[in-house]
Amino acid sequence: LMGGGGSFSAGGPGKGMHSWLYLRILNKCQQVQSCTAFTSIFNNTGLFGIYGCMSPEFAAKGIELVADEMKAVAGGKVDQKHLDRAKAATKSAILMNLESRMIVAEDIGRQILTYGERKPVDQFLKTVDQLTLKDIADFTTKVIAKPLTMASFGEVLSVPSYEAVSSRFS
Structure with a gap:
């Protein structure tokens, strides 16, 4: 749903243009070159950033915008159209990834380590379909309730303090 992208994205024009971050930050702020959500999923925890x-x-303004968008999603501002689009994009990505032997091999290994078996693709697609607003x-409410982890690099003198950024989620 959050998606994102950059002012120039590999993979051709239009990639990610309808994601939440692209529509609500990248389209409106030329000062933002990229803004992308990412995840890593583990057996009993995960990472979202x-x-x-x-x-x-x-x-400072860019961080404020990202925090506001996280709060908007947590506050139920996402409509069914955005969720349906995100579901379609997710299912498409799952199916496209299964066309790569390397990704399939890695997926089989992860599933066996996590579940003790390889689950059918249809089961994952059904899980995506069952997600609700x-x-x-x-x-998202759970994510922003947890203590923030923050990293910055480059010219960071204008980046607000950890406390200032963290307080935006309180």
Whole structure:
């Protein structure tokens, strides 16, 4: 759902243009070169983050915009159209990834380590289909309730302090 992208994205024009971050940040702020959500999933935990690249003088405003978008999703501002589009994109990515032997081999290994078996693709697609607007809001609420981890690099003098950024989620 959050998706994102850059002012120039590999893979051709239009990639990610309808994702939440692209529509609500990249389309509106030329100072933001990229803004992308990322995840890593483990057996009993996971990592969710948002990476942004912007001009140094826009850092404070860019961080404010990202925090506001996280709060908007947690507050139920996502509509069914956005969720349906995100579901379609997710299912498409799952199916496209299965065309790569390397990714399939890695997927089989991860599933066996995680579940003790390889689950059918249809089961994952069904899980995506069953996601609701409430699920998205509840998950995002849990994410922003946890202590923030923050990293910055480059010209960081204009980046707000950890405390200032963290307080945006309180």
